[in-house]
Amino acid sequence: MPSDTFTHNTNAPIGIFDSGVGGLSIAKRISEHLPNEQLIYFADSQFAPYGDISNQQIIERVNFIADTLITKQCKAIVIACNTATVNAIDQLRNRVTLPIIGVEPAIKPAARISTTQKIGILVTQATANNARFLALVEQYKNGAQVFIQPCLGLVELIEQGLQTSDKFIHLLEQYLAPLIAQGIDTLVLGCTHYPFMSEAIKKIMPSGIELIETATPVSEQLKRQLIKHHLLAKKTSNLAHQFYSSSETPTQNKIFSQLWGTSINVELYK
Known part of the structure; x- marks a missing residue:
C-alpha cells in the first residue's frame, strides 16, 4: 500500500471515485462549490455496478482505487458511491489517515421535510440489503414510514447513456409505482447515478x-x-481536472462529457 501520510500541499488534488459515471453528479457539485480545487475522478467502470458484486470485492476495489489516488498525491478522498460507502468506508478509514468523505442516503432531511411522514428511497440491491444502511434508516427516520425500493438495471442503463430510452422509462415506472401507491411525498435518491434521472422521475x-x-x-x-x-x-488558475476509468468503451468520452456538461477526455487506468 502506498504511503498515506497527510499532504500539507493545499493545492494537491481531491480524489473522487464511483463504480462508474454516477459520481460525476457529486464531482460536478464539488467543482461548483469549491472552484479552486483540482479534482481527479476515477470511474471503476469495469466493475460497475457495485450492486452486482460481493461485499469483499467492493472492499478490494475501494482499497485499490484509494491507494491509486493516494499515489497521485490526493489530499482527500470522496467515495461518491452509496454502495461503496455503506460497504467499505469504515475499513478504509481504518487503513488511511487522510480525510475520507462518504455519501449516504439523505434520510434525516427527508424525515424533517415530509408532511405525510411517508418517504421512498431508491437504492441499488447491495445498499438495500446492507446492515449499515438499514441501521441508518432506523436511526434517522424519526417516526416516518420508509419504503426502500431496490432498482435493478437502472445503473447499467445510465452507464450506457440510456436514461431517456423507452426501456429505462418503463423500468423506472415499475420501481416508482409502489411508492406512488404508498402516498409518499418525499423521495430520496440513494445512489449517485440517480440524479441523472431526476427529470424522468x-x-x-x-x-x-x-x-x-x-x-x-x-x-x-x-x-x-x-x-x-x-x-x-x-486561489489557482487553469485547473485541469483528470478523469480515469478502469474500462474503455467507444462511447465513454461522449457519455462523460454529456453528464459533466463540457467535453472531457477519459484515460484508461487499471
Missing part, C-alpha cells in the same frame, strides 16, 4: 413530490474537512 411522479439528493451535503462536508485540516486550496 418528475414526469412520472405526482406533482409536489420532493426529490432529495446528497451532492450538496457531500460538498459541504468536504469543505468542512479541508478547512479543519488546513487543506483548502488557495
